[in-house]
Amino acid sequence: MTSTALLTDRYELTMLQAALADGTAHRPSVFELFSRRLTGGRRYGVVAGIGRALDALEQFRFGDDELAWLRDAEVVDAPTLDWLADYRFTGSIWGYAEGEVYLPQSPVVVVESTFAEGVLLETLLLSILNHDSAIASAGARMVSAAAGRPCIEMGSRRTHEQAAVAAARAACLVGFAATSNLEAGRTHGVPTTGTSAHAFTLLHDTERDAFSAQVDSLGTGTTLLVDTYDVAEAIRTAVEVAGPGLGAVRIDSGDLVALAHQVRRQLDDLGATDTRIIVTSDLDEHAIAALAAAPVDGYGVGTSLVTGSGVPTSGFVYKLVSRADDTGAMVSVAKASTEKTSVGGRKFAVRRLTGGVARTELVGVGEPPAHDGDDRSLLVELVRAGERVHRPTLQQSTAHHQSAMAELPLVATQLSPGGPVLDTLLG
Structure with missing residues (x-):
């Protein structure tokens, strides 16, 4: 097995080291991968790379070679290396199925784990999904x-x-x-x-x-x-x-x-x-x-x-949106920068349909939005307690993509720059 553990940025490991040292590393946390806006003035995006990302997660192990390099390069200290030697993701991951249409603020991937386990996946997930979804989004317009x-x-x-x-x-x-x-x-x-x-x-x-x-x-x-x-x-x-x-x-x-x-x-x-x-x-x-x-x-x-x-990237970001406080209660957290505002809280998403045509993307914060009987849930379970549970074939994902595209209103086929084909309602 070829390890994917070093396909990451140094600061993921230095954050881990500091969190292990101060005792916050094991706080239950929720990370979400999403795009604040659609790149290139496009009207929709297409999720791709979920299968590749899950393959990479299964190979995310710090073996002897990886640990030796980290030690020689003095990237992290000995206690952190000991923790990495035993690293296995044990949390849960939900996400949009491969081939699904996404919009601004769509919770494309939701990672539920400890801070330590989840923060290490940031660069790996972003690099795969930003690339593959950019290609799929362009390709869908060509098709x-x-x-x-x-x-x-x-x-x-x-x-x-x-x-x-x-x-x-x-x-x-x-x-x-x-x-x-x-x-x-x-x-x-x-x-x-x-x-x-x-x-x-x-x-x-x-x-x-x-x-x-x-x-x-x-x-x-x-x-x-x-x-x-x-x-x-x-x-x-x-x-x-x-x-x-x-x-x-x-x-x-x-x-x-x-x-x-x-x-x-x-x-x-x-x-x-x-x-x-x-x-x-x-x-x-x-x-x-x-x-x-x-x-x-x-x-x-x-x-x-x-x-x-x-448009070679999808503009996805990976943010901590919820974590446990000192009492163990989950609290929402979010970046408050004027130009890079995030919405705290674990998200749940459905697509509201009318007569089989998509009208709105509803994103519930903290709890799923109420269904009206003609909604389609968008998040599917990818990983449960560290075990991968989602393995569709490429053909099945293509069929899902075709179904999702068939729901979109006709304006989605326009190639001129414009706003998202569906509004996203957060609440």
Whole structure:
């Protein structure tokens, strides 16, 4: 097992040391992970990374190597090292299911434990959920803009090698059909796809030679890249080589709208009426929406997806909202800074529906809000007394995402900057 214990910030351990020394480390506490506002002027966010975070929690152990490094680096004192050697999270965690829609102040994760056990999880949970939810939030907008046409994730070359795997998983969660990343296929079961780049065409003496080699190796159902030289000439050559049963052609440059119409007419004239047109080239949700009226059959998305389409983090924070006082009674606590105000108290959330359409997010403070008979509870139990109890498959989480998106009012599909699609009522 590879430990995740040092995927954290130093101040988590120095806080632990001081709390152990003054006796407050074992106070029952509640931490919550939430976003004060939606980043990028978006109308909703999508929770992703819950499964990865729970996997990481199961590996959050301070073994001999981790303890030796902390000792040599003089990060914490000997009593703290002794405590860390026996660390096991024994508390409970609730959270929004993966794929769920979240809004400002949504209690995306609620950690109930001692202060010592809960504070150590801050950086780990934030780093995973901030990244994966940013990718999922961007990807959901792309899938919505694609309006049923498949999207393919192909951004591995534009991000950190491990972030690429997580991004492919998050993209699949919100409806991307496949990824170019093989490790995402092996680790998460995401379907993989890919054929050739311009280098393969340039390797050969002629474009015909390249197409013939690819078709001979991969079959007529392959996708031929047709914009290395002259697109019209490449289409003619592609159909001559593969026949009218050619699977697809890919366009990676130029005026994609105009080229898609040109290529569709040419393919149809050549009898390749079932050959699909795939477009790539720095697509984001806005470019995809602009191609809605073009005869395009699928989109390959890279840089914009793996960078959150300009919003690479979800803005989640992790705050202590309740803890026991000297008498053992739980009291609400909150930061009172003018620009970073938090709301104290343990939260409970439901989504109020009318005729199957979401209208409001209700967040109860200290106790669950009263149901009106058409509400959906949003928090699910993730960890109970230190044991993980939530293990949905990626396919199940995708289905949950689709259901949550189907509840949103139509305004949620708008790509222009705006306020949250639902109001959040705290009380």
